[in-house]
Amino acid sequence: MxxxxxxxxxxxxxxxxxxxxxxxxxxxxxxxxxxGAHSLExxxxxxxxxxxxxxxxxxxxxxxxxxxxxxxxxxxxxxxxxxxxxxxxxxxxxxxxxxxxxxxxxxxxxxxxxxxxxxxxxxxxxxxxxxxxxxxxxxxxxxxxxxxxxxxxxxxxxxxxxxxxxxxxxxxxxxxxxxxxxxxxxxxxxxxxxxxxxxxxxxxxxxxxxxxxxxxxxxxFPPNEINDFEGNYRVWPTTLRRPMSTDAGAQSNVPELINVLNAAVEDVQENTYTMLTRVTSWEKFSNTQLDDNPVTSTSLEGIHNGTHYRVGATSVPGLSGHMGNNDVAAFDPIFFLHHANVDRMISLxxxxxxxxxxxxxxxxxxxxxxxxxxxxxxxxxxxxxxxxxxxxxxxxxxxxxxxxxxxxxxxxxxxxxxxxxxxxxxxxxxxxxxxASGTYGAIPQIPGAPQVPTPAPSTKCPAHGKWDWTARIRVKKFEVGCSFQIVLFLGTVPSDPKQWNLSPRVAGTYCILVNESVSNCANCASQSEFVEQGYIPLNRGISKLSGLSSLDPAGVVAYLTANLYWKAQKVDGTPADTPSLEVTVFCTPLSYPAGATAPVGGTPVGYPSCTSGRLQPAGR
Ligand SMILES: N[C@@H](Cc1ccc(O)cc1)C(=O)O
Incomplete structure (x- = not known):
């Protein structure tokens, strides 16, 4: 055909x-x-x-x-x-x-x-x-x-x-x-x-x-239809989630999938709440293109990329499950369950x-x-x-x-x-x-933390603290040649990349989703400078791991400068080289004006000193 x-x-x-x-x-x-064989209807x-x-x-x-x-x-x-x-x-x-x-x-x-x-x-x-x-x-x-x-x-x-x-x-x-x-x-x-x-x-x-x-x-897949696919997709007769081997009998790694998804859910919820309540422009809401919009939120597409990545990534060098690659992602039936929720997010x-x-x-x-x-x-x-x-x-x-x-x-x-x-x-x-059940909810519970203004009950505005800390990620989308993720840590980075997603020191992740063979395609040559942007929320990680009694900038900046580490990881679990990667810390003051239904973000303040001079992912 x-x-x-x-x-x-x-x-x-x-x-x-x-x-x-x-x-x-x-x-x-x-x-x-x-x-069985695909019958003619x-x-x-x-x-x-x-x-x-x-x-x-x-x-x-x-x-x-x-x-x-x-x-x-x-x-x-x-x-x-x-x-x-x-x-x-x-x-x-x-x-x-x-x-x-x-x-x-x-x-x-x-x-x-x-x-x-x-x-x-x-x-x-x-x-x-x-x-x-x-x-x-x-x-x-x-x-x-x-x-x-x-x-x-x-x-x-x-x-x-x-x-x-x-x-x-x-x-x-x-x-x-x-x-x-x-x-x-x-x-x-x-x-x-x-x-x-x-x-x-x-x-x-x-x-x-x-x-x-x-x-x-x-x-x-119908017989022979995988012949035109690339790499392992031409070997596997079925769709796979976190595939475990290269051969035709490969299985999905279900326990690993469950662990990785469980480890990410608080991060996903935090991102979702911020996107729904603080992003006001379609440009910012809709996609991962670089922008100067001051709202420190990941787009709907960026959040969606994370789910693709976690379902499709593997711990086997050289592989990628179907969901981790735009070219074949929609053959996995989970794609449509995922996208029905993406669609619901448009409605909300x-x-x-x-x-x-x-x-x-x-x-x-x-x-x-x-x-x-x-x-x-x-x-x-x-x-x-x-x-x-x-x-x-x-x-x-x-x-x-x-x-x-x-x-x-x-x-x-x-x-x-x-x-x-x-x-x-x-x-x-x-x-x-x-x-309310979101991770920000934990912040006011830090012992000795300043009292968060109590919103009037009728607004049902949840208390999210006074400060919203995030790390902005900017990276060339096609730099790695496959889908990849940036993982931020607060403290020690495990030496085994398989543990990166599951470490208790993970503050959050941002995932970049591309189609296969990007390193070979003309497309990627012409788009090689294309920079993608997203944000990783830090409040939860800081409040769990820092021992700080407040999220006030003085203490947090010192803490992040000493403890913020990051890695870039390919969809096959191996480390990625991302020379263009920039990680920049921002703090957005939150307020609770009368009648507001969600915390209102003020002008974010950048703290480049937390990460400057350390732009290589393996640099710490
Ligand atoms: N029109 C939106 C949902 C919506 C419905 C009613 C409204 O007043 C506003 C928004 C959608 O279908 O995606």
Whole structure:
């Protein structure tokens, strides 16, 4: 199959597709195994109709809630229907636009047109469609999750129709099912049904419990489809999380994954709260590009990169799991649980910042259909997600999930037209979820610490102390040639890189996510100077490890100057060389004006003396 050939018709773009609502294949009601050969679906199966662009509509009808994956797996009907639906589309032939292979393949490899969305002549050099490092990062992934959600809900309806017991309840579950999200700022890991079981129990059409292959655990590639991949991805027949070996029988390192995710969750929560409550501009919220915005917060994309990295990294030199590489990340089903939460963050943030939406920006390295370094904005087509037969969704059209068929539990019962009331209600929810139990909450408990002003109870504004300490990370994104992370320590750095993530001395991490073979690609040559920026919160680490009785600058500056160490680490666990890396400490004064729903950040003060002259990661 030729990549993105300009005149490709749907028939040759792999997937002649059916418009939404096309007649569907009869469902068997049983879950096919995902470990066997990929069968051709029956004639007339969905996604096989010629000469139509597949329309991304979202689930038609009234919007229903996406729910958190821990709640989702406890719902027998939702879970049983989704497991069967996912197993079904995993089995579709590779050319079917509704197959998991085709949908997962939109993001990066196999670098082919999806449903006839051909590459333009002046395309960027990244050969997938996904937008990263640009203002479109949040909104491009919105129709992406919607696409998988609509495909799975259609299958769920067909499957429910075959149930012989409790029929009405199964049909109702299928009508209301939406894609679950994994709230990584609360739950360090997804439930075992996603992360550690390769078989799960479902209730079948006869009401009988049975064990089937677990499509949330890994995706089995169609035979031969990995031949065009690079490195170990052409050896591994399934997706892997923290893979343990180079051979075709490699397994995911589940205990290591759980440990690494557990070690990071407080950091993730702290970053999430700051991003939601203190970032006011779309530019800063949306992506990792360098900026002069004074708010010391990591972007949504930066936070999202961390989850990719932790799921995809390994401790085996030379390897990277699928999630650690943009080119193959979306084949791991956990990608969509992760991105449903990224999407929920757009809803929460936009509710807290009414009227702020996609700002124009630079396309950076571009995509298969977006030229590099061009202006992109709310009208830029979010290809390949067709809205009509001839046009793609744009960011301007995806600002309201209610019109896209779904919502999130935090919006239940709100008058969505009343932006002021929505903002107040979501602020209270965000405080409840990520604020009070957040790590900042620990600060006032330092013995002898100055009293934090008590916010008026009605604002539900959590006490986060007087000072917010962070380390700004600036580094050339393509300098290492693969995804990598910066790990900050307060005190001794373990000599074994395998212990870097797990050390009790870790203050926090910042992760950079790229696609594979960056060292070879023209893209990276042209973007080699591209600097990425993010922040690592330090308050929690200082309060746990320093022994200081307050976070006042005098003591903290001296402490950080003596104790702040850092390392750069590649996705394969080995040390990385990052000559461009700059680590700079900032302190933001926090205040609690009457009526504020979250701490308000003042002007950050930089303390370059804490790190100056020590810009090499191995320098301490
Ligand atoms: N429109 C936002 C959520 C939102 C809803 C109502 C509002 O008043 C504000 C924001 C979204 O769907 O992402």
């Amino acid at each position: 030729s990549p993105y050939s300009g005149s490709q018709s749907n028939a040759t773009a792999g997937a002649p597709s059916a418009p939404a609502g096309a007649p569907s294949a009869p469902a068997s009601g049983t879950a096919p195994s995902n470990s 029956p004639a007339g199966a969905p996604g096989k109709q010629e000469d139509a662009h597949y329309l991304v509509t979202g689930v038609p009808g009234n919007p229903c809630n996406r729910i958190e994956i821990h709640d989702f797996v406890k719902n027998e009907k939702f879970f049983s229907l989704y497991v069967q639906a996912l197993n079904m589309i995993n089995q579709y032939s590779r050319d079917n636009v509704e197959s998991f292979f085709q949908i997962g393949g939109i993001h990066g490899r196999p670098h082919e047109a999806w449903s006839g969305a051909t590459a333009s002549d002046n395309a960027g050099k990244y050969l997938g469609y996904c937008t990263h490092g640009s203002t479109l990062f949040p909104t491009w992934h919105r129709p992406y999750v919607m696409l998988l959600e609509q495909v799975l809900q259609k299958r769920a309806v067909e499957i429910a129709n075959t149930y012989k017991v409790n029929t009405a309840a199964w049909k109702e579950a299928a009508r209301t099912i939406r894609f679950p999200y994994w709230d990584w700022a609360i739950h360090a890991t997804p439930p075992s049904e996603v992360i550690s079981s390769n078989r799960v129990t479902i209730t079948d059409m006869n009401g009988t419990k049975r064990q089937v292959d677990n499509p949330f655990y890994s995706f089995v 943030w936009s509710a807290l910042h009414p009227g702020v939406w996609v700002a124009p920006g630079d396309s950076a390295d571009g995509t298969a259909t977006i030229a590099e370094n061009t202006l992109i904005d709310t009208k830029t087509p979010l290809s390949p997600f067709w809205k009509t037969k001839t046009s793609f969704w744009t960011s301007a059209e995806v600002g309201n999930t209610q019109s896209l068929g779904y919502s999130y539990p935090e919006f239940d019962g709100l008058d969505l037209k009343n932006a002021v009331a929505v903002k107040a209600a979501i602020a209270a929810k965000v405080n409840m979820l990520y604020g």
